[in-house]
Amino acid sequence: MLAKKIAALLQPGDILCLTGELGSGKTVFTKGIAWGLGIAPQEIVSPTFVLLRQYEQSKIPLFHFDLYRVARERQISDVGYEEYMFDAGVTVVEWAERLGGLIPEAFLGISLRIVSGKSRKLIFTAHGSRYRALLREIHEIIKP
Numbered sequence: 713m714l715a716k717k718i719a720a721l722l723q724p725g726d727i728l729c730l731t732g733e734l735g736s737g738k739t740v741f742t743k744g745i746a747w748g749l750g751i752a753p754q755e756i757v758s759p760t761f762v763l764l765r766q767y768e769q770s771k772i773p774l775f776h777f778d779l780y781r782v783a784r785e786r787q788i789s790d791v792g793y794e795e796y797m798f799d800a801g802v803t804v805v806e807w808a809e810r811l812g813g814l815i816p817e818a819f820l821g822i823s824l825r826i827v828s829g830k831s832r833k834l835i836f837t838a839h840g841s842r843y844r845a846l847l848r849e850i851h852e853i854i855k856p
Contacts, residue, residue, distance in 0.1 A: 715741045719748020721849045724800040729808030732824035737832050738806040773801030779810040
């Protein structure tokens with residue numbers, strides 16, 4: 713699984729911003745990241761109703777945001793998102809487009825698109841030098 717392989721490249725403080733329509737695989741991708749960090753994938757559940765779930769039982773903590781139900785940036789601020797995004801863990805944000813003006817300067821953007829059935833297309837965008845380097849590493853692991 714690609715997400716599990718990507719997790720092996722992640723460092724504390726890394727931020728992954730996921731976008732894509734409902735059912736495109738954002739939570740499945742997050743489960744793969746968790747698996748690669750040493751967290752059992754079945755422990756990962758969408759934090760849709762609480763905005764954030766923390767998984768600290770791995771070598772690098774995972775902070776999993778799901779902003780699907782967020783209507784205003786203030787709701788995100790009220791959770792204290794900065795404490796997680798710039799902490800010693802890996803932060804994965806589903807529905808990252810809802811961050812609006814709160815989106816960090818540097819992050820790896822991953823857009824998931826449904827191609828058909830279980831087939832997905834992932835489009836990566838690197839924002840910042842750390843993420844440009846990470847994207848080069850990702851390209852190395854997905855080369856045919």
